[in-house]
Amino acid sequence: MNQKTSIPKGTRDFGPVPMMRRNYLFDTIRSVFQLYGYMPIETPAMETLETLMGKYGEEGDKLIFKILNSGDFASGIKPEFFENLLRNPENSGQISKTMASQISEKALRYDLTVPFARFVVQHREEITFPFKRYQIQPVWRADRPQKNRYREFYQCDVDVIGSNSLLNEAELIKIIDEVFIRFGLNIVIKLNNRKILAGLAEVSGMGSNLTDFTVALDKLDKIGMELVKKEWSSKGFSNDSIDLIIPVIGNTGSNSDKLDRLRDILKNSGTGQKGLEELETLMKIISGFDLKCSVEIDLTLARGLNYYTGAIIEVKSLDVQMGSICGGGRYDDLTGIFGMPGVSGVGVSFGADRIYDVLEQTNGFTALTHTGTQILFLNFGPEESAVCMPLADQLRSAGISCELYPDSTKIKKQMQYADQNKIPVVIMIGETERNASQASVKYMSSGEQVNIAFSDLTNAIGKIF
């Protein structure tokens, strides 16, 4: 009888309470973005397959949700695929990959950055640079879900594109500080610079393989120095070169200690020096800011995304043990892949779901007042409801949200409805009240009940809220 219902793996329903909290979260973030002059954009849930493919590396391509072509998609498959598959079943992975492009030409967006790059290139004639935009939309990844990781989740991206100034990085740091002040959360902003990492790899002879270098380095926090060394060794880096940089990347000492050590080791690397210079300048700019949060240079900060070319930014919660809750950086040539080279951008992305979890664990939602119905009119029948409706309209005009119970069922049931929906005030207008032109007003928390003349109702109720 009851059909078994479910939603796809890694997706979620949000009930009224979580939604109120999520809206608060998005509204807060959005209002800070707007305060700094960023403009909203939205892009479609789906992009053409070629826009997305190849932008996230081999692994990323596999995690893109592809949309099957409408209609008779099978007719697009060439016969040799079936023959090939029968002949080489062990090759099915490769065959599927090639076949995908014939039966699918669009896919769900994987992040907001690549669609943004596409947007900028496509609308370059209409955009005035530097272009400051924010975008709060869901993205989809065909990853295997696990704790705090979903197949559908929201990103809140804020970027400025078409400006090389480090003031942009500084402004983003300001925005991060402001957002988390509004949430009442304690955070630390961690900074690094991709050019410094490149410089370190260069002077230790690992320059040719920056990706492997940084992927391992990024795990330092998690797996420890010994395992990082081991991973480097397995990728072919020499012990000598490893030992050379170990003392520098260790997260000991103050920010200026770290900068001093870098100045020394990077003196023979042009790229490294450039990065160091950027980081020093940025630190100098933000030293003039009145930030609540601390800013810490973390040379192990690498972040997976390979398109970062300058600053790398990451935010960690100090209240709750959790991965990063916000992160980003500068990318010098993101639009280059769409044929518009030389446009630099910098941006960060707030992880809404993780911030939600942090706020939940720190009781950060308790300040959120109940924004549902404030007043419930009980329904005693058609004649009484007819009296209630204009009164309800008067209250609404005064900005008080109220509703009339739709059915004239038992009062007990209507009271239960008020109780369970946490409606603080119930107004009863039955035959007696109607004849006396007085409403019985009941305060649910105390149980207290008073009579108020219809003519005084809006005024009297207005004083409560």
Place this chain on the structure above:
RNA sequence: GUGGUAGUAGUUCAGUCGGUUAGAACGUCGGAUUGUGGUUCCGAAGGUCGGGGGUUCGAAUCCCCUCUUCCACCCCA
């Protein structure tokens, strides 16, 4: 993609060595109380025991396959 864990009512879970009609709590609905919520009492509904196959006189229980969940890895927000 790899490894582990689990799957029984809407939810959280019992269910003995394979043995009669699969239970509880909470929730839902109804009643006690025809105009008064939270507490209490009574009652009811709700199950293809994730699905398929196998072993057996007999399977929620044992075996195989599959799906799903959660956790960890890879990667990432």
